[in-house]
Amino acid sequence: xxxxxxxISKSVIEGDMTSVSEGVQAALEAGIDAGEILQAGLIPAMxxxxxxxxxxxxxxxxxxxxxxxxxxxLERIRPLLMHSNVKPAGKVVVGTVKGDxxxxxxxxxxxxxxxxxxxxxxxxxxxxxxxxxxxxxENSVDLVGLSALLTxxxxxxxxxxxxxxxxxxxxxVKIIVGGAPLTQxxxxxxxxxxxxxxxxxxxxxxxQLIG
Amino acid sequence: xxxxxxxxxxVYAWYQNEILDRPPIRFQAHNAFLEAAKExxxxxxxxxxxxxxxxxxxxxxxxxxxxxGHHFHGETFPVFxxxxxxxxxxxxxxxxxxxxxxxxxxxxxxRDWDEVxxxxxxxxxxxxxxxxALTRYALERCPGxxxxxxxxxxxxxxxxxxxxxxxxxxxxxxxxxxGVERLADIAIADFQTIYDHxxxxxxxxxxxxxxxxxxxxFGRMHIPSCDISAMISPEFFRRFGLPxxxxxxxTMTHNIFHVDGKGVASHLDVILRVPEIHAVQxxxxxxxxxxxxxxxxxxxxxxxxxxPVVVDLSKEDLNEFMEVMDPKGLFxxxxxxxEEEEIEILKRVEKWN
Numbered sequence: 398x399x400x401x402x403x404x405i406s407k408s409v410i411e412g413d414m415t416s417v418s419e420g421v422q423a424a425l426e427a428g429i430d431a432g433e434i435l436q437a438g439l440i441p442a443m444x445x446x447x448x449x450x451x452x453x454x455x456x457x458x459x460x461x462x463x464x465x466x467x468x469x470x471l472e473r474i475r476p477l478l479m480h481s482n483v484k485p486a487g488k489v490v491v492g493t494v495k496g497d498x499x500x501x502x503x504x505x506x507x508x509x510x511x512x513x514x515x516x517x518x519x520x521x522x523x524x525x526x527x528x529x530x531x532x533x534x535e536n537s538v539d540l541v542g543l544s545a546l547l548t549x550x551x552x553x554x555x556x557x558x559x560x561x562x563x564x565x566x567x568x569x570v571k572i573i574v575g576g577a578p579l580t581q582x583x584x585x586x587x588x589x590x591x592x593x594x595x596x597x598x599x600x601x602x603x604x605q606l607i608g
Numbered sequence: 609x610x611x612x613x614x615x616x617x618x619v620y621a622w623y624q625n626e627i628l629d630r631p632p633i634r635f636q637a638h639n640a641f642l643e644a645a646k647e648x649x650x651x652x653x654x655x656x657x658x659x660x661x662x663x664x665x666x667x668x669x670x671x672x673x674x675x676x677g678h679h680f681h682g683e684t685f686p687v688f689x690x691x692x693x694x695x696x697x698x699x700x701x702x703x704x705x706x707x708x709x710x711x712x713x714x715x716x717x718x719r720d721w722d723e724v725x726x727x728x729x730x731x732x733x734x735x736x737x738x739x740x741a742l743t744r745y746a747l748e749r750c751p752g753x754x755x756x757x758x759x760x761x762x763x764x765x766x767x768x769x770x771x772x773x774x775x776x777x778x779x780x781x782x783x784x785x786x787g788v789e790r791l792a793d794i795a796i797a798d799f800q801t802i803y804d805h806x807x808x809x810x811x812x813x814x815x816x817x818x819x820x821x822x823x824x825x826f827g828r829m830h831i832p833s834c835d836i837s838a839m840i841s842p843e844f845f846r847r848f849g850l851p852x853x854x855x856x857x858x859t860m861t862h863n864i865f866h867v868d869g870k871g872v873a874s875h876l877d878v879i880l881r882v883p884e885i886h887a888v889q890x891x892x893x894x895x896x897x898x899x900x901x902x903x904x905x906x907x908x909x910x911x912x913x914x915x916p917v918v919v920d921l922s923k924e925d926l927n928e929f930m931e932v933m934d935p936k937g938l939f940x941x942x943x944x945x946x947e948e949e950e951i952e953i954l955k956r957v958e959k960w961n
Contacts, residue, residue, distance in 0.1 A: 456840050461775060
């Protein structure tokens, strides 16, 4: 069993989508449970990808192909997971705040969180505080990820947190923030639960907050 | 502009990594013109925002208003440069731009590799014509008041990223590296034509060569950059970025490479091996990467290599900075909007040695 999972894991780390897909199929045929493939094969592999990124061995292209390979494996087992007891690590809503159309950082965070077993609802870019609040009302959300790249749109993160607070939903969700102009100090000042400087550390933070 | 000749001498000494009486200083914050415009367009629709950016008279006259009655000190040159955002080069080939309040974003143009063949420079397209119109109108209005520069041109890998979408381009570098090279080749092929076109418009009216950085040259000044390199490995930069950069800088008399943060700086060893790079502008960024004081060792290394550097620092950091740094090779950007303060800073910097 370990050999199947190792092959899957290695293929994810190498970003080999075809091998991941074939590896997952072979593991299923060998009788390995879909939940086991996810928890012991795919998710740890993405954890390793995050570590390699943090240590400067991987860059964005390598991280992206790994996330894509992971997703290919996930697609294979998704129907089976629905019938198993495997629950997502948490439900997360992400978006870039109003007035800001930058999405690279937000997309990387969404991909890495998905790779870590979180369920993601991506609201896109230029998202108003009202849209964030509506998404929280519609879904049973554990965590919100707010992104801004511009110093001019950074205050909109604060406005969004304020809108969530005023809607009465603040106690139910954790809020993490990120983007070039942000700092830990600013995150604390505006009442966010955490700040992550990159996608990999957003995953660690999310696990720490709702794990 | 009083003191213009001496200011240019200081700039030219800096280009040569030399120093005259003091390092050059610019007092204007980046985007100060837009800040000065103080016109709230946040409530406008997407179409209305684009229309506002496209209003030639409004843009030039807002700039004029922003410099009215203002005395420029040090090496702060009043420069209007036509601006439709940093991805306008990609738009010259048909990419659409979406406008915000202070910048614009391009909509990816090349969704399938088949579409690469359709990419053609269109000097008649709306964005190219608008940059021409802004330049022309500014040239009419500028005599005795301000300089006119050329727009922010990002050919090469940044243009390629705008056409494909940056994350898609990262995937392409692994999935289809030859395709990326082909696309990057198109993104640099017409650069000289485009540069020469606007350079000729400006030179016909006896303008200097200058752009958004506000550092002029009597020859051909350019600001090469490769912001997407912050996302890729040194190996990928050497393969995809470097060959394009070498072509981009070839015909310029002064290239000031825009190093947009530590991600781009990780490729500096390779970048600085391009002999036509005459200087770098270091942008430490915002958030955790601000302020400048944490980058002193990095700046000293550049000075040690004989590379002139533009550094952006706050007036609060200036004394401490001057205490520990050698002024040689530095071009200071210190944002203020107070004339007395500027004069006082100049006096302080004159004593720096």
